[in-house]
Amino acid sequence: GPRLHHPDVPVVTISHHLAHAYSAVGTSPHPESNVLVIDGAGSPAAQCDDWPDDATRTHWLSQPGFWCEKDSFYRYDASGLTCLRKDFSEMRQ
Numbered sequence: 673g674p675r676l677h678h679p680d681v682p683v684v685t686i687s688h689h690l691a692h693a694y695s696a697v698g699t700s701p702h703p704e705s706n707v708l709v710i711d712g713a714g715s716p717a718a719q720c721d722d723w724p725d726d727a728t729r730t731h732w733l734s735q736p737g738f739w740c741e742k743d744s745f746y747r748y749d750a751s752g753l754t755c756l757r758k759d760f761s762e763m764r765q
């Protein structure tokens with residue numbers, strides 16, 4: 673259905689695991705941390721925007737089938753949230 677939000681507030685869409693990671697660091701009292709997100713079915717690979725590097729992105733987007741985030745590892749510090757590693761599971765019907 674339609675999203676209910678004030679029209680002057682921009683809507684930003686991010687991957688499922690990145691949303692979990694931001695929630696973790698946003699509620700943490702620590703200025704630096706590592707974040708591990710484990711989820712059986714996060715965002716599909718094609719919808720992820722937080723790849724750790726181009727090689728990882730190229731690899732997962734070239735795989736046949738439908739792959740979704742399984743686990744993601746992040747580092748949070750003064751420069752922000754950085755994805756270090758991302759793994760995927762194939763979703764089967």
